Amino acid sequence: MANLENLVELLDRSIQQHGSRPLFGTKTDGRWDWITYAEFGQRVARFRGGLASLGVQRGDRVAFISNNRVEWAVAAYACFTLGVSVVPMYEAQLASEWEFIINDCEAVAAVVATPQILAKCEELSARAPSLKHLISLSEPEGDGDGASGAKTTSYRALLEAGEESPAPAIQPSPKDTACLIYTSGTTGNPKGVILSHGNITSNLCAVLSSIPFGGGHRSLSFLPWAHSFGHTCELHVMIAVGAEVALCESVDRIVLNLAEVKPTVLMSVPRIFNRIYEGVNKQIAEKPAIVRSLFRAGLRAAAKQQRGEALGLVERLTLAAADRVVFSKVRAKFGGNLKYAISGGAALSREVAEFVDALGVTVYEGYGLTETSPIIAVNTPAARRLGSVGKPIPGVKVVIDTSRSHDPAQGEIVVYGPNVMVGYHKRDEENKAVFTEDGGFRTGDLGYLDGDGYLFITGRIKEQYKLENGKYVAPAPLEEKLKLSPLINNAMVHGDNRPFNVALIVPDMASLTAWAQGKGLSFDAPGAMLKDPRVVAHVQEEVDRICSEFKGFEKIKKIALAAEDFTAESGMLTPTLKLKRRVVLEKYGPELEALYGGAAKEAPRQAARVA
Structure with missing residues (x-):
């Protein structure tokens, strides 16, 4: 796959070389069904014709709001073959973020996964003047107009339209924009990263020259293709080498699907x-x-x-x-395997x-x-x-x-x-x-x-902070160490301009409950357990054990406990699972700051507060 200039060339080569091989597998009614490279290419060609029938043309941008699915890949490659830029987003994002991104990139169409997302997009289309078409991957109840006249149609309808009116594929220039991938935005609005065809193909060719994958490989896809890692490495690299890609049913079924699919490579x-x-x-x-x-x-x-x-x-x-x-x-x-x-x-x-x-x-x-x-x-x-x-x-x-x-x-x-x-x-x-x-x-x-x-x-660098003693602390590696403990689900280390580090700890409630029962402790509710000084001391002992590997100034002197895990739904994590420190501090800042009471004299450790 050396010297690829664009993603269209990548697809053409793979279809020619691996046409009869399985490409994407999906589980339906308890059985894994696969489509071949040749069948995928046919769907891409049909959907390209469907997009062209809507008036979508070279230089336009099409937004995607969907988790990984075969239709996502079909629509994306159809866009590439029209010289259209793909703007991927996450189903878990807020509707306000979808609206911001659609307006920022001036998307002419949006490919949406579910009826619920379609309904939200029909509502926001009144505030998105560029948005002319909504394309539902599920079957809507008839085509229609959104609040501002955005036309709603279905994936299946566009396949049929493309079969009736084919559109020729183009070969984009390496400088043409392939994707606008918006960063997660741990602070402020997300930024649209412009990635050209040459950017992406140079990257995958370099990776393949370093780690030679073969066509005999199979992966289970659960990394979101809206994220650049999943987009380049799991989608494009796997297609480039003629590998098989099974689509995970959901995150909570990863282990079950791994046992069924028997992948050789896991990204x-x-x-x-x-x-x-x-x-x-x-x-x-x-x-x-x-x-x-x-x-x-x-x-x-x-x-x-x-x-x-x-x-x-x-x-x-x-x-x-x-x-x-x-x-x-x-x-x-x-x-x-x-x-x-x-x-x-x-x-x-x-x-x-x-x-x-x-x-x-x-x-x-x-x-x-x-x-x-x-x-x-x-x-x-x-x-x-x-x-x-x-x-x-x-x-x-x-x-x-x-x-x-x-x-x-x-x-x-x-x-x-x-x-x-x-x-x-x-x-x-x-x-x-x-x-x-x-x-x-x-x-x-x-x-x-x-x-x-x-x-x-x-x-x-932006997460690095300085303690009162002038030492600089990078909290993320410390948090990753803490999260390796079976007792700790999540953690945020804090200490900006303070005498020492403290941490907000989200304990693993199952492990903590098992420990408490082993000690003969019982509680009416999880909150009561987290307030018990013996439980708090147990978690602190585990933090101290892990901190033995840290530098002296990095050690965590006190902790606050929180029952609520950090999630994208709560706004504390980005869709790519990066910690939104500002959001966590807005909620738990008072509890963390209270841990510094009397700390300047290095008094004996007091019981941790419970958030």
């Missing part, structure tokens, strides 16, 4: 791998001592083998026994990477942003170092700018390469802020390159 954000790690450790903790001992010894032997060190006879036998008793059973839960795990979107802790590796699943962690199409660096078969995000991909250069970090050992990651976005849509001032004079993109991430050229991520 995910660290949250999923963290849950696997936590779940297995919970189960092992309940096993007899001999199994726990074998598990730990097997992990040590696997880590040693991963480092390239020779194993002695006892270690080899131990690893084989651990694999038979524990590791193989975990792999079986994921179908038994899993060979590769690709992690991105956030930093994967070394402990979790080593754990997944020990299971016999090779972990390739990478790093990137929407603005870089997205991959900047990735571990590869030829160059892999757990704990790092690998080396920059071919054609991409990384420079560390220490002028903004207050630390000579690390700095802001600045990226150069053909994957760097065209710019932010209608954001001239912000473009000036993120681009260097010589064309580098300022990522806003903190990191460093080691002596061998491996990149390590240490935090976000």
Whole structure:
């Protein structure tokens, strides 16, 4: 797939080379059904004709409000083949955000997944003058006009129209816009990232030259294609290599679907791998001592083998026994065929990477942003170092700018390469802020390159804060460490201009309840349990244990407990699961600030407050 200039060329090559192979699988009535590359190409051609029949033309923008589904991919590639830009959004976003994005990009049409979303879009169309067409992926009750005259039609109707009136495909220029992907917006309104066909194809070609996937692979798709990681790596890369992509039914059915689909490759954000790690450790903790001992010894032997060190006879036998008793059973839960795990979107802790590796699943962690199409660096078969995000991909250069970090050992990651976005849509001032004079993109991430050229991520510049003692703290890596505990579902570390760090902890209620019952404690309600000083002390002990790995000034002296988890629905997480610190502080700021009462004299720790 070298020298691809646009996504249309990618699709054409894949259909020619893999036409009879299965491409997308969906589960219907308990059975997985697959369409081939050739069938997918036919649907793309028909939908392209349908879009053209509406008057959609080269240079237009079409918004998508849908989770992953075959129709999403059909509509997206139909847009690419018309020279139309795709503007993907999330079903979980607020209607006000859909409205802002549709107006900001001046979308002429919106592809919507459900009747509920269609109804909201019909209502907002009165405030979106550019929006002329609503295309329902479910069957609406007849075509009609929205509040401002936006025409509503169905996906099926457009396929039929395209079959009657075909439209020729075009070959976009590498400079033509393929996507406007809006950033999640942890603060303020989201920004539209302009990604050209050349941006995306250069990125996927570089990745494929580093990690050679073959057509024999199968993945389970649950990363949203509205996110750049899922968009480039799970949609386009898999199509480029002739792989099979099963579409997950829902997030809560990932493990069940993995066992059914039996994928060979899993692309995910660290949250999923963290849950696997936590779940297995919970189960092992309940096993007899001999199994726990074998598990730990097997992990040590696997880590040693991963480092390239020779194993002695006892270690080899131990690893084989651990694999038979524990590791193989975990792999079986994921179908038994899993060979590769690709992690991105956030930093994967070394402990979790080593754990997944020990299971016999090779972990390739990478790093990137929407603005870089997205991959900047990735571990590869030829160059892999757990704990790092690998080396920059071919054609991409990384420079560390220490002028903004207050630390000579690390700095802001600045990226150069053909994957760097065209710019932010209608954001001239912000473009000036993120681009260097010589064309580098300022990522806003903190990191460093080691002596061998491996990149390590240490935090976000905008999240970094200074304690009263002048020490700078990057909270995100500390939070990720805390969340590896089976007792902690979520955490936010806080300490800006304060004498020490505190944290808001969302405990795992099932684990906490089991511990309380083991101690003979019972409570009428979860809130009562969280207020009990013995329960609070137990959570604090776990935080202290984890903090033993932190630097002295990073340690968390006090905590507040919250029963409500951070979710996108509550507004505390973005759709891509990034923490909205401002929103969390708006709700829990008083509880966190109260933890500093009398702290200046370093008085003995007092009981944590309960949020």
